[in-house]
Amino acid sequence: MTDPAYVSIAGEYARKIRNGELPPGIQLPSYAEIATRHGVSDIVVRKALDLLQGQGLVRSVRRRGIFVSDRPNLVRISPERQMESAETTFSNESTQQIQVDRETESVPATDELAGNFGVTVGDELTHVVTRASEDGRPISISDTFQPSNVSGISAATDLEEAIADQLPTPEHAEWLGTTPGDLVKTVRQRFMTADGQVIMISNISYPRDRYDSFVFRMKLSADA
The missing domain is CATH 3.40.1410.10 (Chorismate lyase-like)
Incomplete structure (x- = not known):
């Protein structure tokens, strides 16, 4: 069974964070950029980022955006x-x-x-x-x-x-x-x-x- 789009997107960013391609503190692309890159809606992007936040990999900074956590945990x-x-x-x-x-x-x-x-x-x-x-x-x-x-x-x-x-x-x-x-x-x-x-x-x-x-x-x- 194919994974939902938000799971696949979250998985892609999770792997980049854990292998160091996206280091702690770096800002992720905007919702619109991620949506355009993957051909999905903002709702799908929001679900993907919510999943990453739930996993402790990213944090949301009000009015600034989404950033990789200083200490990405599991x-x-x-x-x-x-x-x-x-x-x-x-x-x-x-x-x-x-x-x-x-x-x-x-x-x-x-x-x-x-x-x-x-x-x-x-x-x-x-x-x-x-x-x-x-x-x-x-x-x-x-x-x-x-x-x-x-x-x-x-x-x-x-x-x-x-x-x-x-x-x-x-x-x-x-x-x-x-x-x-x-x-x-x-x-x-x-x-x-x-x-x-x-x-x-x-x-x-x-x-x-x-x-x-x-x-x-x-x-x-x-x-x-």
Whole structure:
């Protein structure tokens, strides 16, 4: 699936910032210049720049414009990034070679998973393990579970996340190359429908130093 134009534009500028082509403090082109260069509307440009600001890569100075942050950091934003593939997400974060591998299998529901999904213990679930590396260095591993009759998260209306520093599972520790006793940054996600039905659970581990911060962002109803 082709990325939205604003994601592609943001990714282009993110790579230029992180590889030093656009150094800290330099001003980005105006909205109009970016729109003309990419053949898009000002609205698309605004969304791209909002994404870059959310990632901590640029800052807005009133009446002056958009500037590269003095210390461009790496910020993980959710749930927007859940709409992207792992390949897109990590490629937008890095100028290095990204490799993503997935393994899919059917597994029986454990007591915990059965309780989350509202199914019977032993019912078939789809389990996907996703491993990502950057120039050969492991940067992420996740275990995702879904009932076998559910595909994707198109029916989800809510995303719940719990973030913690904790000991990784043996499989996650092996991939990330942690030593016994080392903590990793973990994110547990539950995607739910409007009636509260859980349709996907993901357990993700990152090296603790991968991100400077984590941001959760959601849309608020206009009449909320």
